[in-house]
Amino acid sequence: MDKLTQYLNERHNDELHPSEIANLLKDLNEKSFNEAVQAIPKELIADVALELPDRYFEDVVESFTVKELAESVTELESDDQTDFIQELEEIDSEMAKEVFAELDKEDQEDILQLKKYEEDEAGAYMQTEVYTANLHHTVHDVIKEFAELRKKDELENVYYLFVTEENNTLRYGIGLDNLLVFDFDKTLQENIEENPEKYKPVVGNNHDDIYDIVQKFQEYDLSSMPIVDDEGILLGRITSDDIYDIINEHATDQMYNLAGVNDDAEEEEGIFKAGKARAVWLSINLMTAIAASLVIGLFEETLQSIVALAILMPIVASMGGNAGTQSLTVVVRQLALGDIAKHDAFRTIKKEVILSLVNGLFFAIIMGIIASVWFDKGMLGVVIALSMIINLLSAGFFGSMVPLLLKKMEVDPAIGSTVILTTVTDVVGFFSFLGLATIILL
Structure with missing residues (x-):
């Protein structure tokens, strides 16, 4: 205090x-x-x-x-x-x-x-306080009125002057730096007529998805955006400080979703709601872990015959899981930033698969040599090397494909991606390693 x-x-x-x-x-x-x-x-x-x-x-x-x-x-x-x-x-x-x-x-x-407005609509985030001027006002009068409003503290965070027609239809947006170099004795229309295209504003519709608005802010480096209705009537504006909040909230949601927790539940002071939300994903994860264990159970005789497989088995699954998480995190973040276009899916998957293949070959050679020397069995090194290549390839493929597929289905790419990926890398890792061991070593 x-x-x-x-x-x-x-x-x-x-x-x-x-x-x-x-x-x-x-x-x-x-x-x-x-x-x-x-x-x-x-x-x-x-x-x-x-x-x-x-x-x-x-x-x-x-x-x-x-x-x-x-x-x-x-x-x-x-x-x-x-x-x-x-x-x-x-x-x-x-x-x-x-x-x-x-x-x-x-x-x-x-x-x-x-x-x-719905929570995801641009109208829900706009301010209705907007300083506007008519085309027929002189620049001198506009600046004088603007100064009076600022002195009374009736305006804040003003970056643009929105120019409207008599029925409040938005026509132009003029940055204050441009306004200061206008001829003060002429009307706004007379000044704008010298280069009208320069003052065409980037606008948003009140029913646009807010994340489309965020992308426009980033694409055009905006500090403020006018929001209009279907008839072009100016309703309000969204400013950059609101956009920063939305970006931070979305990034937080994605981090929580990747970890299988709920943002709203975690903000609660009580533990019941948060515990319940976490338990749902832990339950799903338990089911996937059982599925991976069932795969291991198929090769019980192989494991009993070669104890070294039980020692090396977690390495294959762990490497696949980490490689997949790398691909998953990169693709989810790029989707959130709008860096992946609709036609870009193949390029994205191809890049992640190639990266996983290169890393798979590199670490397969290293682990193959280690396993061969460790257990004095050359073919065991071949088995784990081939298994790591297979698992890292599947990790790169599914780590990039799963979020892209969820995005296509209009689901947040972060939701459930980690659980799906972990299941794939565990099952593929255990099945390929133990399957190859059964074929090659027995």
Whole structure:
């Protein structure tokens, strides 16, 4: 609490940043946290609550009155207002209704508009606060009005001026750096007519998939994108800070999915939901492990005859599993970044198979020599070498094909990929190694 109080005392209100306050709060124990929350400037309550991990949200909001929460929500942009109300609905629907009722009519309309969209639609992430100008306005008047709005702190994160027609149909997007070199005495239309194509904005539709919007931001290196409806009417904008959050959330989801855990469940304070989510994948993994054991059981007599096979067997499966995970991770990440086009599947699989083959040959020679010397049996080295080549080839093939196939089926490529791959490399590894040993050594 001392750190937070010192931080607040050293800074004026206009210098306070919610993320810094949130970082200080996370370092406190439960008792100190509850006391320190009361020191948060009232206008920053909602902002700080959104900056903190979800598990802290209830602890923050229950420390303030409905009126205090409503006043702080008013300070947020419309997309953050919607996020706050939706999070509050999940923990206390009655309080959410009361806070919503305290907001002015314009804020209520914005929140209701944004809540209509599905979670994966661009409209759910846009801000309705947009600074626009008409084609017939002079540059001088536009800059003067813009400056007045900034002084009143009614605009933030403004990168582009959106130029519309009388019916609010979007026509152009002008970067502020370009606006400053315009002829101030001419209208926007007169300035734009000199090179109209230069000011054609990259736009998104309110029903576009948000990950398509993310790719556009990355492709065109955007800091802001206007969002329009099917008639081209300007509805709002999405800014780069929202895109960064989406990218981070998606990356986190994929890491969790690859490990067979659930992001939402892991954020819960209780262990039951997280334990249940993990148990599902562990159950599936148990089934696949049994399948691999059944394959080993087919060669029980071979294992009894040559004990060395039991010692070497895990090496084949482990090398295949690691090689497959490398291919899987690369392909999943490239799919997430949009680096693999729809027609690129064959090239991707070919590359991973060739890489696995090269590594397979290299490590097969090394392990073949080691096994031959270790057990003084040359053909045993041949068996494990051939098995490693086969397993690494299958690892490269399935490690690249599985996520591509899931993507084709419109399923997150990270979901289930690891379990499928582990099953393949274990089964192929054990079957090829023990099968070859049965043929060659017995």
